[in-house]
Amino acid sequence: MSGAVLHTIFDILAWLGAAAAVWWLSRRRLEFPAQSFQLPYIAALMFGAGLGAYLFGSANLWLSGQSGIARSVEGALAGGIVAIELYKWSAGITVRTGARFALPLALGIAIGRLGCYFAGLDDFTYGTPTALPFGHDFGDGVPRHPVQLYESTAMAVFALLYVLAVLNRNAFMVTNGFYLVLACYGAQRFLWEFLKPYGPLIGPFTLFHLLSLSILLYAAFMLAMAPKARPVHERAAA
Structure with missing residues (x-):
C-alpha cells in the first residue's frame, strides 16, 4: 500500500477519532459554551x-x-x-x-501524525538524519528522526491526561483545555522543528518555529487571563 493511501486512511481515522472524542464528551454531559x-x-x-x-x-x-x-x-x-x-x-x-475542542484536537493530531509517518519522504514531515538507534529509514537509506512519532506521542499523552481530568472533574483542565492543548502543541512543535529539514526564515528559526512560538504565547496569555474555574457541572438529561 502506498504512503499516500496510508496517509489518507489515517486522515480519515483522525477525523473519526476526533468525532469519537466529541461523542465521549457529550456522554459526560459537560457544559460547553453554546456559541x-x-x-x-x-x-x-x-x-x-x-x-x-x-x-x-x-x-x-x-x-x-x-x-x-x-x-x-x-x-x-x-x-x-x-x-x-x-x-x-x-x-x-x-x-x-474553545473548551470542547481540546480532546478532539489532541486525539486527531495524535492519529493524523501516524499517517505522516507512514507516508514517508513524499510527505516532507520527516526529521533530519540521526545516529540514534531509533532513527527511521524512510526509504532513502538515511536514518532520520521520526519526528511524526514524537509529535503523535506528545499529543496522545495530553489526550490521556485530559481524559483523566474529565473523569476526575478537574475544573481548570476542562475549562481551559483548549489553551492547554495549544500550549502543549506549540511547545513540543517548537522543539521538533529543530529536527526538521525546513528552510530557515529568521536566523536558525523556520516559519513553523515562529508559528509555534506565536501559538504558545497566545495560549500562555489566555491561560494567564483565565477567570477562576468553577466546579464542573453536568448538563441536565434531556
Missing part, C-alpha cells in the same frame, strides 16, 4: 483553518526550496484561531468558546 455549536461559528472556524493550512503549508514548502502546494496542521490551528477571534470580536462574543 461554539452555532453554524456561523463553525463556518468561520472551517474557513480560517482551511486557509491557514494551505497558506502556511505552502509557504514553508517554498521557503524550503520546493515547489507545490502543501497543508499544515499547525497552519490550520493558527488560521482557525485568528478566524474565530475575529468572528467573536465582530459578533460581540466575550465568552471563551
